[in-house]
Amino acid sequence: MKEKIYxxxxxxLAFASLIxxxxxxxxxxxxxxxxxxxxxxxxxxxxxxxxxxxxPPEFGILPLILASLWVTLGAMLVCVPLGVGSxxxxxxxxxxxxxxxxxxxxxxxxxxxxIVYGFFGMAILAxxxxxxxxxxxxxxxxxxxxxxGVMATxxxxxxxxxxxxxxxxxxxxxxxxxxxxxxxxxxxxxxPAAGSGISTAIILGMSRAIGETxxxxxxxxxxxxIPKSFFxxxxxxxxxxxxxxxxxxxxxxxxxxxxxxxxxxxxxTFIFNIIxxxxxxxxRIKLGLGA
Amino acid sequence: MRGFMRFLILGxxxxxxxxxxxxxxxxxxxxxxxxxxxxxxxxxxxxxNKGEADISVRGGGSGVGIASLIDGTCDIADSSRPIKxxxxxxxxxxxxxxxxxxxxxxxxxxxxxxxxxxVELTKKQIKDIYTGxxxxxxxxxxxxxxxxxVSRDTASGTxxxxxxxxxxxxxxxxxxxxxASNQAVVSTVSKTxxxxxxxxxxxxxxxxxxxxxxxxxxSKENVLTGKYPIARPLFMYTDGNPKGLVxxxxxxxxxxxxxxxxxxxxxxxxx
Numbered sequence: 001m002k003e004k005i006y007x008x009x010x011x012x013l014a015f016a017s018l019i020x021x022x023x024x025x026x027x028x029x030x031x032x033x034x035x036x037x038x039x040x041x042x043x044x045x046x047x048x049x050x051x052x053x054x055x056p057p058e059f060g061i062l063p064l065i066l067a068s069l070w071v072t073l074g075a076m077l078v079c080v081p082l083g084v085g086s087x088x089x090x091x092x093x094x095x096x097x098x099x100x101x102x103x104x105x106x107x108x109x110x111x112x113x114x115i116v117y118g119f120f121g122m123a124i125l126a127x128x129x130x131x132x133x134x135x136x137x138x139x140x141x142x143x144x145x146x147x148x149g150v151m152a153t154x155x156x157x158x159x160x161x162x163x164x165x166x167x168x169x170x171x172x173x174x175x176x177x178x179x180x181x182x183x184x185x186x187x188x189x190x191x192p193a194a195g196s197g198i199s200t201a202i203i204l205g206m207s208r209a210i211g212e213t214x215x216x217x218x219x220x221x222x223x224x225x226i227p228k229s230f231f232x233x234x235x236x237x238x239x240x241x242x243x244x245x246x247x248x249x250x251x252x253x254x255x256x257x258x259x260x261x262x263x264x265x266x267x268x269t270f271i272f273n274i275i276x277x278x279x280x281x282x283x284r285i286k287l288g289l290g291a
Numbered sequence: 292m293r294g295f296m297r298f299l300i301l302g303x304x305x306x307x308x309x310x311x312x313x314x315x316x317x318x319x320x321x322x323x324x325x326x327x328x329x330x331x332x333x334x335x336x337x338x339x340n341k342g343e344a345d346i347s348v349r350g351g352g353s354g355v356g357i358a359s360l361i362d363g364t365c366d367i368a369d370s371s372r373p374i375k376x377x378x379x380x381x382x383x384x385x386x387x388x389x390x391x392x393x394x395x396x397x398x399x400x401x402x403x404x405x406x407x408x409x410v411e412l413t414k415k416q417i418k419d420i421y422t423g424x425x426x427x428x429x430x431x432x433x434x435x436x437x438x439x440x441v442s443r444d445t446a447s448g449t450x451x452x453x454x455x456x457x458x459x460x461x462x463x464x465x466x467x468x469x470x471a472s473n474q475a476v477v478s479t480v481s482k483t484x485x486x487x488x489x490x491x492x493x494x495x496x497x498x499x500x501x502x503x504x505x506x507x508x509x510s511k512e513n514v515l516t517g518k519y520p521i522a523r524p525l526f527m528y529t530d531g532n533p534k535g536l537v538x539x540x541x542x543x544x545x546x547x548x549x550x551x552x553x554x555x556x557x558x559x560x561x562x
Contacts, residue, residue, distance in 0.1 A: 051462055053445040063465075127482055136439040137483045139468060222444070222469035233468050243471045244446045254446070 028266060031259035035059065038253060044260060050224040050235070052244065052254040059257045063224045065264065067234035068210050070227045071144045071220065075209040078149020080202055083156025087198075090157075091164040092186055103161070110154035118218030121147040126219065135231055139221035142230040147215055152205040159204060163197025164190065166287060196283035203276040207269045213238040237265045316536045320348045322356020322369030325397060325448030326525050328556045330369055333544050336552065344536055360528055361385050366537050368528040371397065371452065389528045394544050396559040397452050398492035398522040400509035402477070402499040404484045409433045411503040414520050418457050420487060423464035428485065440467040441479050441488035449473065453489050456521050473557060489521075493557030514559045525558065 035044065039059050047060015086106060090099055125146065126138030167190050175185040191198075221233025222243065241258050248254040320330050327350045334346040351359075356368035361382045374382075374389055382389050401417055403409055412420075412431060419425040420438055429435045442463050443450040454460065468486075470476045473494035480488040481498035488499070492509060495501055501509050505520050513519035533541050543549050550560035 049465070051445070053450075054460070054462060122478070130483070136437055136485050137468060137479070139479065217471060218475075222471070223466045224469070225466045233466065235469065243444045243469065246446075248446055 025266075028259060028263045031256060032263040033256075033260075035253060035256040035260045039257075044257075045264070048226065050240070052248075052257055057253060059253070061237070061240075061257075061261055061264070063226045064235055064237045064240050064261065066226050067141070067220070067224075068236040068238070068265070068268075070230075071141050071148060071216065071234060071236055072206055072210045074141060074145025074230055075148035075152055076202065076206060078146055079152040079156050079205055079209075082149065083153045083201070083205065084160050084198055086153070087157045087160035087164060087201075088186070088191075090161055092182075092190075103158075106154050106157050109150065110158075114151070114212060114214040115218075117147050117151055118215040121215060121219035133231060137221060137233060139219055139233055140231050141220065141227055141234045143219045144216050144234070144236075145230065147219060148209040148212055151212065151215065152209045155208050156201045156205040159201030160194070160198045163194040163201060163283070166197060166284075167193045168287065193287065194283075196279045196286070200276045200280040200283070203272050203279070207272045207276075210236075210272075211238065211265065211269055213242050217242050237261050241265075316344055318344065318346045318367065318536050318540060319359075319365040320346065320367040320369060320527075321351055321359045321365040322367075323353040323371040323448070323525070324350045325371040325452060326369035326394075326527070327448070329395060329525070329544070329553055329558065330367075330527075332552045332556060333540070333549055336548075337540055337543050341539070344540075346540065357382075357389070357528060360389060360530060361387055363387070363530075366529065367540070370526045370528060371448070371523065372455075373524075373526065374528060387530045390531060390533070392527045392529065392533075392541055392545070393524045393561065394527050394541075395525045395550075395553040395561065396514050396522055397525050398509060398511075398514035398519060398559045399449065399453055399456070399489050400492055400495055400501040401487065401489050401504060401521070402480050402495070402501050403487050404480060405498070405500045406484055407433060407500065409502055411506060413505050414457060417487075417504065418459070418461070421458055421463050421467070422461050436485045439483050439486040440464060441476055441483070441486050442467045442469055443473070443476060443489070444469050444471055447471075449489070449491055452523060453521070456523060491557035492559055493554055511559050515561070522559070 044059055044061060045065070046062050047058065048062050049058040049060045050063060051058040086102070090102060094102060121143050122139070125143050128138065129135060129140065129143055130138035171189055171193055172185055175189040180188070216236050217239050220236060220239055222235045222239055223233040224235040224240070225232070227234045241261055244254065245258050248258060320334065327348065330348045334348050338344050338346055353370040353372055356365065356370055357374055357378050359365040360368035361378065362385075368389075373391065379389065401412060407428070409428065409431065416425060416431050420431075421440060421442065425431060426438055427435065428438055440463070443453070445463070468479060470479055473490045476488040476490050477494060477496055477499055480486040492511070492514065495509070503509070507513050507519045509519055509521075514522040527541060527544070529537055529541065544553070545561070547562065550562050553560045
């Protein structure tokens with residue numbers, strides 16, 4: 001009897017996440033859909049002008065979507081070499097001692113609050129970039145990309161390291177047995193075997209970067225223009241939501257438009273996560289770990 | 292913040308239900324988001340000083356505030372503009388007589404980097420810079436440098452005031468840097484040699500330089516005398532002459548202590 005009660009309690013806890021997820025999705029749709037009665041979905045997504053508080057208002061979020069993708073792309077250029085590189089080093093070359101120090105240190109990067117990253121980007125990186133590249137302002141897509149890249153590094157590094165660890169010893173031993181060198185084993189056996197695991201790591205890193213809010217709010221400058229280079233200010237989706245939600249009249253068009261942006265952002269990260277899930281499932285089957 | 296206020300209000304309501312013996316006198320304030328921080332802060336202190344008062348404050352915009360006053364769903368309407376004739380007609384038709392109380396002045400200064408040689412701009416020039424007609428400092432007598440336009444987010448009260456007083460409803464150029472707070476504007480302008488920005492008078496610091504507008508220095512005196520062009524009064528409207536708790540609250544805002552709160556929120560006090 002007692003056992004049954006415990007079972008129900010823990011089942012309830014386990015399903016709580018599901019309830020939260022469904023609740024959030026329902027609210028997102030419910031609050032976002034009214035905007036599409038006034039603005040056609042295609043106009044909303046492909047519109048180039050974001051002037052939500054003017055009369056008449058314009059709700060075109062293409063600059064915001066492109067800004068998010070652009071900054072995320074930049075972040076990937078930073079965190080893929082950093083994250084995957086350090087995972088390879090940790091796994092292949094570092095001794096036990098180095099590993100014992102480095103791995104926790106990299107993970108500490110993940111525990112730094114995003115506002116601290118933002119502050120760093122605003123107060124230190126921005127003036128540096130401004131002087132280095134003779135820019136009118138250091139609050140640019142580049143600044144955000146660098147900071148987000150560093151922020152996403154622990155995710156990519158940890159998960160890549162796990163993926164490398166999942167490659168069975170037998171793969172490596174077989175490779176050495178046929179006379180392959182360490183480098184050949186790494187590039188032709190271990191990395192291909194761990195490849196989909198590493199891809200999953202990179203995609204989860206992307207999810208992390210595209211959803212980040214506080215940091216980008218502080219360092220991107222916030223101009224809602226379509227980005228044409230890394231040296232211009234941009235306004236990613238999360239920035240628009242964070243900066244404007246507090247002041248948008250509840251139940252107004254602007255309010256619903258912000259929810260619609262959140263919905264689109266959610267769909268983007270949802271797709272990222274599904275792709276990551278599919279790849280990682282294949283990876284586990286390939287290595288004989290079961291689905 | 293809103294969610295938190297709603298929780299707070301909900302909490303107060305529940306408290307009120309739980310102990311009806313301590314039933315509180317209720318005042319509802321609604322309206323302008325510009326006036327909102329003043330009303331909130333004042334309500335907080337006022338309730339601390341006076342246990343039996345229950346003041347709920349919400350935003351919505353000046354129009355919403357005045358409409359609520361006309362409908363009788365609020366006791367005090369915050370407004371960043373004088374009441375319109377159409378609203379006055381409606382109020383009279385509903386048997387109300389809105390009375391205006393000026394509680395503070397909203398003055399906005401235009402700031403540039405301290406090293407910028409520009410000391411004066413006209414209101415027209417500022418408008419042209421923000422709308423994109425002027426894009427280089429040399430067009431207004433400065434160095435040959437592209438202007439970096441810094442603005443507040445379009446949903447903020449400061450932007451609303453700037454948009455109304457300077458831009459006259461025209462759009463800010465799309466590539467302007469949009470900052471989420473007055474402090475962020477000051478910090479960005481202070482680090483960007485070619486920048487121009489604007490902040491509430493109370494947020495002016497020595498790390499940026501305030502320019503004269505139409506030859507008038509942005510100062511408390513010039514705002515209060517009406518000489519400085521980017522300024523406007525902020526109102527609280529009541530139905531007829533305020534009575535009871537409403538009167539006490541308005542008196543509190545106009546008192547020395549209340550006006551100090553006004554200045555702490557970045558506005559210009561009346562004394």
